[in-house]
Amino acid sequence: MTPPTDRPSDTPVSYRAAAPGATIVTPLDSLYALYDRRSGLTQLVAQPVPAILSALAEGVATPGELQARLERDFAVEGEAGALAARLDELVALGLIERL
Amino acid sequence: MRHGTALRIGPASFRIASDWRAPIALLDRLYADYPRPEAGFADFTVRLEAKRPWRRWLRPSIHLGGDYMLPDALPLSLAHGLLAAEMGMNLQMALGWRRQLLLHASAVEKDGRALVMTGESGSGKSTLAAMLGERGWRLLGDEFTLLDLDRPGVRGFPRMVSLKNEAIAAMAGEVAGERFGPLLRDTPKGAIRHLVPRRDAIARMDEGALPAVLLYPRFGHAAAVRPLQKSENFMRLTQASTNYVALGERGYAALTRFVDTVPAFGVDYASGAEGLATVERLWAEHGR
Structure with missing residues (x-):
C-alpha cells in the first residue's frame, strides 16, 4: 500500500475491494453476517456496508465515484463525511484497501 | 496409571485413566449400557492423577489431566472423582472436538x-x-x-x-x-x-x-x-x-x-x- 504522504496532493484517495471470493456475506435480517476467508474473522454488519463492498467490487473507486455507484445501484444516499467514515472502518477491518 | 476404562458417547470416544480404583468402578457402573470405543481407539484421554505421589494415600486430591487442558483446572477431592472425570470429558470436547x-x-x-x-x-x-x-x-x-x-x-x-x-x-x-x-x-x-x-x-x-x-x-x-x-x-x-x-x-x-x-x-x-x-x-x- 502506498503511504498517503507519497501521493501528489491533486490525486484523490481511492479504494480497492478485496479479491473476489475473499469474503462471504450472508443476509440475516436487518444485519448481515460477513466472513473473511483471509483472516477467519466473522463480523455482523449493517447497510450500507454490504452495498459499499458490492459497489467497490466493480473496481477501484474514489469516494465520489463510489457515491455515484451507490446512488445508482442501491439507492443509498448520504453525505460524503458519512461515507468516508464507513470507508475508514472497512479499511481498519481489512475488508478494503486505501490506495 | 493403574486403573482405566473406555467408553463412547455419541461420536466421541474416551479413555479414562486413574490413579485410584473408585472413580473407575463408579464410571463402569453408571456407563454400563454405553458402547466401548471401536477397536480400542479413543479420540481423547482423560487422566485422574495424584497431584503428588503420596497424595494418593494422604488426603487424596485429584489433578485432572488430558489431551486438552485448561492450565488452572482445580484439583478436586477424591470424593468428587466422578465429577473430575465428567469435567475432563467435557473439556476434551469443548477444546478439542472438530468434526461438528x-x-x-x-x-x-x-x-x-x-x-x-x-x-x-x-x-x-x-x-x-x-x-x-x-x-x-x-x-x-x-x-x-x-x-x-x-x-x-x-x-x-x-x-x-x-x-x-x-x-x-x-x-x-x-x-x-x-x-x-x-x-x-x-x-x-x-x-x-x-x-x-x-x-x-x-x-x-x-x-x-x-x-x-x-x-x-x-x-x-x-x-x-x-x-x-x-x-x-x-x-x-x-x-x-x-x-x-x-x-x-x-x-x-x-x-x-x-x-x-x-x-x-x-x-x-x-x-x-x-x-x-x-x-x-x-x-x-x-x-x-
Missing part, C-alpha cells in the same frame, strides 16, 4: 426432529432436557449439541445428565434410584448428582435429528416468550460454541444455515411445570 460445530446446548428429539436449548449455566436447559427426556422425548444431550458441518442435522452427546441443586430433588421424584450417581456435595457448582439417560436414549445415541426449534430458556423469571432475530441468534450462538472459530468457513456455513432455518425464541419461566408447558406449546406451533 459444538454448541453449549441441550437437545431432545421427537419424530426425527430436535428441540435445542441453549443458555448460561443456571438457565435450566439441562433440567428441562432431563424432564422432557422422561416425558416421551429422546434425550440427545444435556450439555453439548453437535451441529453437522455438511448437512442440516444435529447429533447428540448423551452423557450423564449433570443435575444441580434444586434439580436433583425434582428429578429424584420421577426416576428410579439406580439411574442416579452418588450425591456430590460442596462441588464448585454446589450439589451435583448425575443421572443416566433412559436406555433408549443410549441405544439410539448414533441417530441424529433435524433441528426444528431453538430456545433460550431463562429460569426464575416471569413467564414470557420472545422471538429472536436471526442476527441476535447468530451472534449468541457464536458465543455458545467452543469451536466456531477453529472450524473456520465450515463453521460459518453450518451456523448461518442453522440460524436461517431454525426459529429461535427466548423463553422465561418461573417453574419447571411452566417451562415444560411453554416448550410443548412452542413445539406444537413451530416444531412440525
Whole structure:
C-alpha cells in the first residue's frame, strides 16, 4: 500500500475491494453476517456496508465515484463525511484497501 | 496409571485413566449400557492423577489431566472423582472436538426432529432436557449439541445428565434410584448428582435429528416468550460454541444455515411445570 504522504496532493484517495471470493456475506435480517476467508474473522454488519463492498467490487473507486455507484445501484444516499467514515472502518477491518 | 476404562458417547470416544480404583468402578457402573470405543481407539484421554505421589494415600486430591487442558483446572477431592472425570470429558470436547460445530446446548428429539436449548449455566436447559427426556422425548444431550458441518442435522452427546441443586430433588421424584450417581456435595457448582439417560436414549445415541426449534430458556423469571432475530441468534450462538472459530468457513456455513432455518425464541419461566408447558406449546406451533 502506498503511504498517503507519497501521493501528489491533486490525486484523490481511492479504494480497492478485496479479491473476489475473499469474503462471504450472508443476509440475516436487518444485519448481515460477513466472513473473511483471509483472516477467519466473522463480523455482523449493517447497510450500507454490504452495498459499499458490492459497489467497490466493480473496481477501484474514489469516494465520489463510489457515491455515484451507490446512488445508482442501491439507492443509498448520504453525505460524503458519512461515507468516508464507513470507508475508514472497512479499511481498519481489512475488508478494503486505501490506495 | 493403574486403573482405566473406555467408553463412547455419541461420536466421541474416551479413555479414562486413574490413579485410584473408585472413580473407575463408579464410571463402569453408571456407563454400563454405553458402547466401548471401536477397536480400542479413543479420540481423547482423560487422566485422574495424584497431584503428588503420596497424595494418593494422604488426603487424596485429584489433578485432572488430558489431551486438552485448561492450565488452572482445580484439583478436586477424591470424593468428587466422578465429577473430575465428567469435567475432563467435557473439556476434551469443548477444546478439542472438530468434526461438528459444538454448541453449549441441550437437545431432545421427537419424530426425527430436535428441540435445542441453549443458555448460561443456571438457565435450566439441562433440567428441562432431563424432564422432557422422561416425558416421551429422546434425550440427545444435556450439555453439548453437535451441529453437522455438511448437512442440516444435529447429533447428540448423551452423557450423564449433570443435575444441580434444586434439580436433583425434582428429578429424584420421577426416576428410579439406580439411574442416579452418588450425591456430590460442596462441588464448585454446589450439589451435583448425575443421572443416566433412559436406555433408549443410549441405544439410539448414533441417530441424529433435524433441528426444528431453538430456545433460550431463562429460569426464575416471569413467564414470557420472545422471538429472536436471526442476527441476535447468530451472534449468541457464536458465543455458545467452543469451536466456531477453529472450524473456520465450515463453521460459518453450518451456523448461518442453522440460524436461517431454525426459529429461535427466548423463553422465561418461573417453574419447571411452566417451562415444560411453554416448550410443548412452542413445539406444537413451530416444531412440525
